[in-house]
Amino acid sequence: MTGGPTTPGAGHTAAGKAAAHTEAHTGGDADGDIRFHAALKAFEGRPAATAGRGKDPVNEVMIRHWCEAMGDANPAYTGPDAIAPPTMLQAWTMGGLSGHTGRSGAYDELLALLDGAGCTSVVATDCEQEYLRPLRPGDTITFDAVIESVSARKTTKLGTGHFVTTRMDVHADGRLAGTHRFRILKYAPAGTRATPRPASVPQRPRPVINRDNQGFWDGVREHRLLIQRCTACATLRFPWLPGCNACASPAWDTVEASGAGTVFSYVVMHHPPFPAFDPPYAVAVVELAEGVRLVTNITGVPYDKVRIGLPVQLEFLRVDDTLELPVFRGEAG
Incomplete structure (x- = not known):
């Protein structure tokens, strides 16, 4: 400073x-x-x-x-x-x-x-x-x-x-x-010596839910992936925002994603591990068929088989008793 x-x-x-x-x-x-x-x-x-x-x-x-x-x-x-x-x-x-x-x-x-x-x-x-x-x-x-x-x-x-x-x-x-x-x-x-894993699996971090994205998480609970749509210019946007980044209109409604998408980009996380995760694992930017992109996890294929352009399909992963997340399943080819 x-x-x-x-x-x-x-x-x-x-x-x-x-x-x-x-x-x-x-x-x-x-x-x-x-x-x-x-x-x-x-x-x-x-x-x-x-x-x-x-x-x-x-x-x-x-x-x-x-x-x-x-x-x-x-x-x-x-x-x-x-x-x-x-x-x-x-x-x-x-x-x-x-x-x-x-x-x-x-x-x-x-x-x-x-x-x-x-x-x-x-x-x-x-x-x-x-x-x-x-x-x-x-x-x-x-x-x-x-x-x-x-x-x-x-x-x-x-x-x-x-x-x-x-x-x-x-x-x-x-x-x-x-x-x-x-x-x-x-x-x-921390020291370089390995520390034993805890007996119980820690919870994943909770998403921050506020008035701007409450509707998205309401949709997730219903197993629906909702995308915001500007009612002034029809532009789709994700993540959810209080106003349109194309025309600045605050008016919007939602459309439900079909669930189809492709891997646009990805990284493989190796270090540092967070106790609730088991590295290595892939974190991807998935481009939906509707044209918007979101950051998510890829399931169904090993981390080293994820590739750009891989077709994926939406599914909902129950992480623990209180958290369910939208992820995307790929098929190894």
């Missing part, structure tokens, strides 16, 4: 307290873990960036490059009244290879403390964005970021560490345009 300077000396007390408890933390002492986490939580609310400034104003060239990379031909992003794709929100705040000057010290202090506790590895886990108004070419971008939360110690397949969440507020010409939350895991890598 980048931004302007902070008050000299800010955070030294928290840094000293956390450093003092690093040994207890890494030794696995429960009281030490509690004290260490309390010191980490002292960073919550402190700035990670203050009065940061985008290196370039919102501009047509970057919008064009983004749309070409994403394959997004929405006419809203071209012409005299163009807006920037909302998902570009963070792109306007990035410092590029040379970075930003005046970086805030609090975020670096926090990461240094975690490094000192043995959490020397880092992986980005997720991001969330909220859009409040469209960005237009010529807008000047400024931003502020804050360390929003630091989790208690968590053990993952990668190793043991802490999740750190930052929130960035992005302004265009002084007006709040959107919010970007970014979460990382700072962790101590």
Whole structure:
């Protein structure tokens, strides 16, 4: 995270307290873990960036490059009244290879403390964005970021560490345009020795169901794969979205997929394994007969027999007592 300077000396007390408890933390002492986490939580609310400034104003060239990379031909992003794709929100705040000057010290202090506790590895886990108004070419971008939360110690397949969440507020010409939350895991890598499998099979991650995709999951429970259709221009879309990406109309209905499709692209997952899955396995982008694509699993054929162009047919896989998923069965040829 980048931004302007902070008050000299800010955070030294928290840094000293956390450093003092690093040994207890890494030794696995429960009281030490509690004290260490309390010191980490002292960073919550402190700035990670203050009065940061985008290196370039919102501009047509970057919008064009983004749309070409994403394959997004929405006419809203071209012409005299163009807006920037909302998902570009963070792109306007990035410092590029040379970075930003005046970086805030609090975020670096926090990461240094975690490094000192043995959490020397880092992986980005997720991001969330909220859009409040469209960005237009010529807008000047400024931003502020804050360390929003630091989790208690968590053990993952990668190793043991802490999740750190930052929130960035992005302004265009002084007006709040959107919010970007970014979460990382700072962790101590797990040992290379194999660990025994748990006696019971863990559950798969649950899908995030919200008002925008509730209808899709309602269809899955009825063994129907539903595709959204814009009632203004008849464009089909998947995944489900609150508005049409072709004409921006919010009006839609659904059509039921026939279930026929072909493998458009795929990868074979080997590592890192998640306890609920048994690698290696294939994850594919399937193109339905109706023309839309979705990410899914391929069943019925070994992972090394999946190929681009493989015909597949929809089926519903009962994963556990509370979860059923649409997958696609291929026939080895």
